[in-house]
Amino acid sequence: MDEFNRILEQTLAEFIAPTTAAYAMAAIGLNLHFGYTGLLNMGQAGFMLLGAYGFGIATMAGLPFPVAILVALAAGTVFALILGMPTLQLRGDYLAIVTISAAEIIRWIGRSTWLQEWTGGASGLQGRDYKDSFHATSPLGDGRMALGPLEYINTGSDSWWTRIFAWGLVALVLLFVWLITRSPWGRVLKGIREDEDAVRALGKNVYAYKMQALVLGGAIGALGGVLYALPLAIAPDAMSRTMTFFVWTVMLLGGAATVFGPVLGSMVFFAAYMLMRTGMRAVADNTGIGDVITTSNVEQIGGMLVGVTLMLLVIFRPQGILGNKRELAFNAH
Amino acid sequence: MPTDESITTTPESVADTAAAAAVAPVTTHHQQVLAKLATVDHVPGAAKPDAIITADHVTRRFGGMTAVDVDHLEVQEGAITALIGPNGAGKTTFFNLLTGFDRPNQGSWTFQGRSLSGKSAAAVAKIGVVRTFQLTKALSRLTVLQNMLLASTHNPGENLWLSWLPFTWQKHEKAATEKAMEILARFKLDTKASDFAGSLSGGQRKLLEMARALMTDPTVIMLDEPMAGVNPALVQSLLGHIQALRDEGMTVLFVEHDMHAVRHISDWVVVMAEGRIVAEGPPASVMRDQAVVDAYLGAHHDTDLGDDSLLDPKILARLEAEEEKR
Numbered sequence: 097m098d099e100f101n102r103i104l105e106q107t108l109a110e111f112i113a114p115t116t117a118a119y120a121m122a123a124i125g126l127n128l129h130f131g132y133t134g135l136l137n138m139g140q141a142g143f144m145l146l147g148a149y150g151f152g153i154a155t156m157a158g159l160p161f162p163v164a165i166l167v168a169l170a171a172g173t174v175f176a177l178i179l180g181m182p183t184l185q186l187r188g189d190y191l192a193i194v195t196i197s198a199a200e201i202i203r204w205i206g207r208s209t210w211l212q213e214w215t216g217g218a219s220g221l222q223g224r225d226y227k228d229s230f231h232a233t234s235p236l237g238d239g240r241m242a243l244g245p246l247e248y249i250n251t252g253s254d255s256w257w258t259r260i261f262a263w264g265l266v267a268l269v270l271l272f273v274w275l276i277t278r279s280p281w282g283r284v285l286k287g288i289r290e291d292e293d294a295v296r297a298l299g300k301n302v303y304a305y306k307m308q309a310l311v312l313g314g315a316i317g318a319l320g321g322v323l324y325a326l327p328l329a330i331a332p333d334a335m336s337r338t339m340t341f342f343v344w345t346v347m348l349l350g351g352a353a354t355v356f357g358p359v360l361g362s363m364v365f366f367a368a369y370m371l372m373r374t375g376m377r378a379v380a381d382n383t384g385i386g387d388v389i390t391t392s393n394v395e396q397i398g399g400m401l402v403g404v405t406l407m408l409l410v411i412f413r414p415q416g417i418l419g420n421k422r423e424l425a426f427n428a429h
Numbered sequence: 430m431p432t433d434e435s436i437t438t439t440p441e442s443v444a445d446t447a448a449a450a451a452v453a454p455v456t457t458h459h460q461q462v463l464a465k466l467a468t469v470d471h472v473p474g475a476a477k478p479d480a481i482i483t484a485d486h487v488t489r490r491f492g493g494m495t496a497v498d499v500d501h502l503e504v505q506e507g508a509i510t511a512l513i514g515p516n517g518a519g520k521t522t523f524f525n526l527l528t529g530f531d532r533p534n535q536g537s538w539t540f541q542g543r544s545l546s547g548k549s550a551a552a553v554a555k556i557g558v559v560r561t562f563q564l565t566k567a568l569s570r571l572t573v574l575q576n577m578l579l580a581s582t583h584n585p586g587e588n589l590w591l592s593w594l595p596f597t598w599q600k601h602e603k604a605a606t607e608k609a610m611e612i613l614a615r616f617k618l619d620t621k622a623s624d625f626a627g628s629l630s631g632g633q634r635k636l637l638e639m640a641r642a643l644m645t646d647p648t649v650i651m652l653d654e655p656m657a658g659v660n661p662a663l664v665q666s667l668l669g670h671i672q673a674l675r676d677e678g679m680t681v682l683f684v685e686h687d688m689h690a691v692r693h694i695s696d697w698v699v700v701m702a703e704g705r706i707v708a709e710g711p712p713a714s715v716m717r718d719q720a721v722v723d724a725y726l727g728a729h730h731d732t733d734l735g736d737d738s739l740l741d742p743k744i745l746a747r748l749e750a751e752e753e754k755r
């Protein structure tokens with residue numbers, strides 16, 4: 097029974113975990129790309145990693161916390177411009193190929209020895225190198241606080257302040273994205289998603305709109321990278337293809353082109369992922385199945401099941417949790 | 430609107446037109462257009478009194494095949510010009526070139542005297558030349574009304590910097606919605622305003638695409654097979670709409686296979702075959718042209734196509750007389 101409660105607690109904790117917020121943020125950005133505009137960004141982890149580096153390195157260079165955040169946003173913006181300029185005039189698949197390779201390039205540069213002084217090479221940047229200025233922004237002071245079964249320190253890496261800040265930023269960005277996507281600007285994006293030639297024929301500069309969506313979603317992705325780095329460290333190998341794949345799952349699970357989809361998707365995804373892994377571990381430890389599914393296999397099986405979930409989702413409920421079924425009827429054209 | 434001083438008709442043809450006007454139920458604008466076209470030679474590439482679009486030496490090759498090879502074409506302002514020709518004649522490709530959706534191997538074209546060649550599709554539309562597509566491009570997961578509003582021009586809310594401040598664009602949006610509903614009502618789509626465009630029938634999508642193009646207040650509207658797939662009951666009113674656009678002063682260039690429709694509404698017909706313009710003239714005389722019958726109608730030519738009942742006999746007689754003068 098104790099074990100059962102522990103599993104539930106860990107699952108519950110995932111709903112408000114900073115990492116959940118980080119993925120929600122990255123998925124909000126990806127939703128602008130794919131959900132609203134139809135852009136295939138297969139390298140959102142590259143934007144996140146670049147955002148994390150931008151934030152971490154700027155902080156280490158002595159810049160104040162808000163400025164370091166702006167540096168992260170600028171890094172995402174520049175990356176989007178560089179990727180978008182040659183590809184957004186071409187067919188959609190080109191962007192997919194370019195983003196997937198560019199994200200890998202960022203990671204390889206990050207873990208190489210040339211910029212080791214700044215990026216920490218393969219081992220990355222330690223949290224203590226860049227977190228002080230963030231912790232200094234906390235109004236909560238020292239001590240611990242419990243809310244129901246959830247108990248964390250007030251200020252620090254895995255703290256209430258990290259959670260409040262991360263979710264506060266997600267709420268702010270969500271409000272902004274909600275406002276812009278329900279506007280005529282958002283309508284142009286949706287038009288481009290449906291058929292960009294039709295939008296061109298109405299006199300709209302499709303390239304400029306696609307670029308705006310790519311930059312905005314990329315900058316939001318970079319912000320997601322900052323949120324990801326705040327409770328952890330900046331490790332290039334932790335922010336790679338698997339991360340992109342999880343962000344896609346989160347976005348599609350919640351429902352592409354819905355406002356709350358990315359947030360709900362992230363919460364449901366990480367809670368279910370935690371429940372699955374802790375549950376499997378408990379089963380492996382306590383039953384005969386342990387001979388087949390050993391504790392050390394749980395991570396691999398978990399990752400595999402995420403893949404299966406993504407496939408089932410795309411096949412059987414492509415509109416996600418919040419998507420509109422009626423709208424979906426015209427998906428296939 | 431064409432101006433009077435640009436009319437270069439002979440005294441006889443003016444008198445002819447006046448006589449025709451006395452019996453034909455046409456508007457003043459239409460009369461003027463017909464009078465001007467009456468002076469035009471019935472030859473490919475003929476000069477027009479008020480050419481709004483002029484194309485020169487436009488060539489487009491796909492591999493070894495020449496899809497478009499238009500030496501010279503002028504489109505009369507304020508008229509309904511039909512572009513006809515067998516499948517694969519290059520009509521759609523020519524439309525794509527004129528509207529910036531494709532790039533030619535060579536050639537140039539102008540709109541109102543300004544060069545359009547090399548301009549992007551969006552720039553062409555902004556200048557006032559708006560087209561529809563043979564394969565309809567209804568934006569499926571937008572509602573019918575959203576399709577229309579998307580076409581509204583100069584919408585401040587389409588600027589990212591203003592988009593999150595609804596008070597900056599709500600007024601424009603409201604006016605655009607009223608205008609959209611008016612146009613939709615004309616096309617009998619107003620009851621579908623909140624349906625997804627993807628739920629419309631093929632014919633309704635054609636109508637929506639045309640209605641959407643009209644939202645931009647174009648100077649020239651280019652329709653690629655606007656009647657294809659449209660419910661026959663609606664075709665008649667669609668033809669009426671196109672005529673009304675002409676009577677409001679809009680220039681219409683359309684591709685169509687339905688010869689009845691072409692005869693019924695066009696003021697001028699341009700015939701393409703194998704990429705070239707092979708004939709030009711008023712509908713009645715063009716359809717009697719042996720080159721056209723050979724190139725276009727071929728074995729499918731039936732006497733029905735020669736039915737003159739849709740045209741005023743007096744105008745027809747005049748056109749025939751002119752044909753004989755050549």
Ligand SMILES: Nc1ncnc2c1ncn2[C@@H]1O[C@H](COP(=O)(O)OP(=O)(O)O)[C@@H](O)[C@H]1O
Nearest residue numbers: 491495496514515516517518519520521522523
């Ligand atoms: N993108 C393309 N690539 C290769 N051939 C094309 C392309 N577009 C059109 N064509 C060819 O050009 C010719 C003219 O086509 P099109 O302009 O569609 O004719 P129409 O509209 O008069 O029926 C056809 O033979 C067609 O197969």
Ligand SMILES: [Mg+2]
Nearest residue numbers: 520521522563
């Ligand atoms: Mg065609």
